[in-house]
Amino acid sequence: MTQAEALKEYLLRLADSDMILGQRLCELCGKAPALEEEMALMNVALDLVGQARNWYEYAAELIDDGRDADKLAFRRDAHDYRNLLLTEQPNEDYAVTMGRQFFFDVWHYFTLKSLTESSDERVAGIAAKALKEATYHLRRSSEWVKRLGDGTEESHRRMQEAVDILWRFTGELITPDDTDRVMAEAGVGPDPDQLAKDWRGMVNEVLTQATLTPGAEDAWMYMGGKHGEHTEHLGFILAEMQFLQRAYPDATTW
Amino acid sequence: MSEWRLYEVFVRSKHGLNHKHVGSVHASDAEMAMENARDLYTRRSEGVSIWVVPSDTITASASDEKEVLFDPSEDKVYRHASFYKLPDEVGHM
Secondary structure (H helix, E strand, C coil): CCHHHHHHHHHHHHHHHHHHHHHHHHCCCCCCCCHHHHHHHHHHHHHHHHHHHHHHHHHHHHHCCCCCHHHHHHCCCHHHCCCCHHHHCCCCCHHHHHHHHHHHHHHHHHHHHHHCCCCCHHHHHHHHHHHHHHHHHHHHHHHHHHHHHCCCHHHHHHHHHHHHHHHHHCHHHHCCCHHHHHHHHCCCCCCHHHHHHHHHHHHHHHHHHCCCCCCCCCCCCCCCHHHCCCCCHHHHHHHHHCHHHHHCCCCCCC | CCCCEEEEEEEECCCCCCCEEEEEEEECCHHHHHHHHHHHHCCCCCCCEEEEEEHHHCCCCCHHHHHHHHHHHHHCHHHCHHHCCCCHHHCCC
16 A cells, blocks of 8 residues: 555545544534533534544545545445544433543544644644644543543443443554554554553543443454444434435535 | 533633623533533633633622612712813823
8 A cells, every 4th residue: 555545545534533423423413411511512523524624625635536525525425434433323322422522532632643743744734723622622521431430320330331332442443454554654644552552541541530440452343444344323324414415416505 | 400500601801801701601510610611602712711600609799789789879970080170281181
């Protein structure tokens, strides 16, 4: 795999993960447990969609086949999507929503932090802007994990269940494949070993404070999102997300 | 949610010297109140600093005391600087 090919792939992964998690969070619009939480969730969701846009735009330039950011987001099918499996998991209860967010935010934070020093200036620029948002997302989701984990008996039980349910999707975050390795060697992407170490360190620290037990490091993990092999949820997300663009292709007025 | 505490939110704008009351949020603790305040009241770059204060720690004047507390000052025009005539030599103040 050449570096140029890897970069296109890598940018789509960043964009798709942001996009799908943003879409998932937007499902809670009008349904959040409190007005304050609703605003906060939508802020995070729109931050992610905004970041996705930046990655898609860069990817579109490199792919250079006439597709723009919108077409990459709304005209690709599930097997072309490269998002992490974690991001497509359903919202379920608030413990799962926040647990998913927390596992993602830790990965996102350390990934973006590393990308600010990327040898690719465009990547470094987008990452620098996104990192500020991700830092806040991480603070918010870790507080929630601690609050629920170290809260009431019921909140603790639910938060632990969320960790147990989601754990099987976390391996993908810190297990590198060829694309990740090519990017790391080129100085474009993060060093996979360091990323895994940082992710584990912070997750363990927060879960300990939250009186929660992490899953086993050698637990069996679902992978494949980065290669377009998704859980059954992604198709439904895309069906809803892409409906308008599919039904009225190239419409310019809504 | 029904047990969440109410916090009053004060925001200092970029060019403002003081924090101004902008509204309130519900939250289970001060940290959450701060985050909620950030998400609700500074989403359009309204501020550079936030205070959150538990609403039940505020001592407020009673509305039925309004006349006793505030009416007496209404006829004390001499408390305003504009009541006094400036000597011509002072010019503009």
